Amino acid sequence: MNDAMSLSQRADALEDRMSRQLDTIVIKSRLYSMAEGDMGPPPNAGAMMAQNPNARVLMGDDPRLPKMPAKPTLVDFFHYRFGPAAHVLQSARHAVRAGLPEKMVLACLLHDISTMGLIRGDHGYWGAQLVEPYVDEEVTWAIRAHQVLRFYPDESVGYEYPASYVKAFGADYRPDDYVEADYRRMRDHKWYMSGRMITVHDIYSFDPTVEVELEEFTDVIGRNFRQPEEGLGYDNSPVAHMWRAMIRPAKYL
């Protein structure tokens, strides 16, 4: 590439080359653009196709992403879509060592899958929604609840307000009202301690020297996660489209 080009010229040239290579037009979803602070209208796909008559909007697999199997399993998502999983693997192992039942080990293994694969904000609610058709109700409830409970200490089980949160969010950070209201509801729930256990095994598990493999949990997943025969995303469950969005995050429509 020509060094005399300005940065924006280079970016344009790169984009142009990529789109010619791909003959694929990628239009970002509104939510993704807003996350970049972009409130402008979407680019006009029709006009872009007028410039490159071979180009099509993307409706199939994204050529830039690793190909997923036709019937993807939970493990496939760990391998081909999720970000680094060391944190949830350490958390799950910690739960095994503490003698928690298998379904709670699964809850610890899955509690942050939305952060790793889908959407960060309110990730506990998103993660619970993703797995709801495939796991025990208590697992769903606990994943949802950990979103809230992490902000509230419970000295009775040794859970203090995380020092890392003071650093990340500031000493004066207070959870939103809806989180506070959810906390009060959850505190009185029969499964409170299951949600709490996720936070207990969550917070102590950031150890860079420990390596845990997903294979350690294949059997726990097999026994406690109802992998749909058609593959995640293709089983007509209420959340199938959410898994499909991870498979093809830039599908045009």
Next chain:
Amino acid sequence: MNDNLTMAQRAEALEHKMIRELDEAIIVKSRLFMLADADFSFPNGAKLQSEKPGAKMLMGDDPRLPRMPDKPTLVDFFKLRFGPAQHLLQSAKHALDAGLSEKMVLACLLHDIGVIGFIRSDHGYWGAQLVEPYVDPEVTWAIRAHQALRFYADEAAGYPYPEQYVRYFGADYRPDAYIQTEYERARKHKWYMSARMITVHDIYSFDPNVTAVLDEFVDIIGRNFRQPEEGLGFDDSPSAHMWRTLNRPTKYL
């Protein structure tokens, strides 16, 4: 703000305030949004903070986006988050002029909110999921099913395969197997014709000479969309977190 400031001064002051707020915030994108850019890196909050001392991970409102009211309504989302709505407004007007029932006019008005406001990929499913707690089940069903039905002609109902799709997806495009299955299921459903009506009033409604405004539909929304008192996102409904993500697309956790 001081009334004596000129418009440009005001804009500048506002920009400074935003930059200050941005200086104090670290904004990271969710995995899904990064996957749509084929970006496989994963943000490390602690590292980002060490590079920007004093800054906190964003947990509140995104200073780059218009501020939402505390108890946002559907109309607030149209005004402050969604992209251009002309297509939906024209579609709803077309349905109204054709004498469709109010709930079907609402279905036409909302059928593409997945596209104009949220996630494009399989937008009919996302749109249906967003509105499910607030509308008649037939409306939810029709929004979900329009995703599949648009790919299949029904000449008797006045819906040919859209010419635009040939241009956008290519003449050889065939819908995925799960869409074909969904179509076969929907074809036999008692509400088939409701979803079909969305496609009928969808495809003929791209008219640059017609301008419809949201105010025309305020009463229909009022009578057919159960706006939660606490505001969309804060009513503890199964889709509340999804509206909150639309409100704050870059909340860190």
